[in-house]
Amino acid sequence: MTRLSVNVNKVAVLRNSRGGRDPDVVEAAIACLDAGAHGITVHPRPDARHIRTDDVMALAALTLERGVEFNLEGNPFAPPRPGYPGFLALCEATRPAQATLVPDGDAQLTSDHGFDFQRDADRLRPLVASLQALGCRVSLFADAPEDPALATAQATAAASTGAQRIELYTGPYAEAASQGGAGLIRGLERFSGMAAAAAAAGLGVNAGHDLNQDNLGPFLAAVPGVLEVSIGHALIGEALHAGLPATVRAYLAVIDHASRGGSIPLA
Numbered sequence: 001m002t003r004l005s006v007n008v009n010k011v012a013v014l015r016n017s018r019g020g021r022d023p024d025v026v027e028a029a030i031a032c033l034d035a036g037a038h039g040i041t042v043h044p045r046p047d048a049r050h051i052r053t054d055d056v057m058a059l060a061a062l063t064l065e066r067g068v069e070f071n072l073e074g075n076p077f078a079p080p081r082p083g084y085p086g087f088l089a090l091c092e093a094t095r096p097a098q099a100t101l102v103p104d105g106d107a108q109l110t111s112d113h114g115f116d117f118q119r120d121a122d123r124l125r126p127l128v129a130s131l132q133a134l135g136c137r138v139s140l141f142a143d144a145p146e147d148p149a150l151a152t153a154q155a156t157a158a159a160s161t162g163a164q165r166i167e168l169y170t171g172p173y174a175e176a177a178s179q180g181g182a183g184l185i186r187g188l189e190r191f192s193g194m195a196a197a198a199a200a201a202g203l204g205v206n207a208g209h210d211l212n213q214d215n216l217g218p219f220l221a222a223v224p225g226v227l228e229v230s231i232g233h234a235l236i237g238e239a240l241h242a243g244l245p246a247t248v249r250a251y252l253a254v255i256d257h258a259s260r261g262g263s264i265p266l267a
């Protein structure tokens with residue numbers, strides 16, 4: 001069965017917008033694990049726009065204690081800076097079960113492409129080996145080319161790095177799914193083709209980016225054998241919607257109680 005790793009980056013976005021601790025990233029991760037999620041993902045950005053180094057440490061401790069996978073994502077080529085020690089240093093300090101390497105830049109709003117393995121394999125190889133020496137499984141963020149020959153070449157080059165898995169960058173699939181029609185069918189073919197090429201090259205396949213409750217089912221039906229999906233942005237947004245009615249009712253109950261002259265002692 002495909003495993004679900006919940007990305008809690010967006011909880012940190014909300015927290016950082018006010019400073020302080022709330023909503024608490026670790027409490028959110030505990031809620032996800034209590035609900036049955038198989039693991040926790042974070043993608044700390046060097047500009048610390050959401051997940052910070054202290055969150056990475058705390059989530060590593062939580063996932064270790066709970067015996068679940070911690071998936072740490074990041075660009076291994078991004079230089080350290082104040083507040084961000086660099087991806088390898090973070091992995092060295094926290095030993096995540098899975099390190100997912102992503103070629104993202106500072107100026108990017110979010111991750112928007114995978115590696116070009118035919119170009120990047122040589123510089124990835126020593127990093128993959130270093131991360132594996134720390135005990136991490138290594139996964140590499142990958143595009144799904146339309147051309148089957150290119151998919152095979154990319155998958156072969158990805159495997160040549162020694163990594164155990166790729167993570168299919170599903171942003172283009174999510175975009176196609178939101179529009180439907182022939183584009184969606186072509187999109188799914190691209191992804192199942194790249195997954196098959198990766199499997200033939202000996203790589204396990206993860207997937208993530210912009211997956212949601214509507215597009216996940218069709219994706220998993222068309223792309224068999226996906227080992228793990230990491231989902232954050234949509235899942236946290238959906239959780240807000242799902243939780244709003246109960247939360248509003250709880251506030252109304254407090255107001256109702258108070259307006260009847262009731263008092264509730266401060267905790």
Ligand SMILES: CC(=O)[C@@H](O)[C@H](O)COP(=O)(O)O
Nearest residue numbers: 009043073102110111208209
């Ligand atoms: C690699 C990937 O697709 C996710 O990690 C995504 O980039 C989340 O990062 P943000 O929450 O910063 O958008």
Ligand SMILES: NCC(=O)COP(=O)(O)O
Nearest residue numbers: 007208209210230232233
């Ligand atoms: N690796 C993908 C991930 O962690 C979450 O991406 P998104 O659901 O926030 O787009």
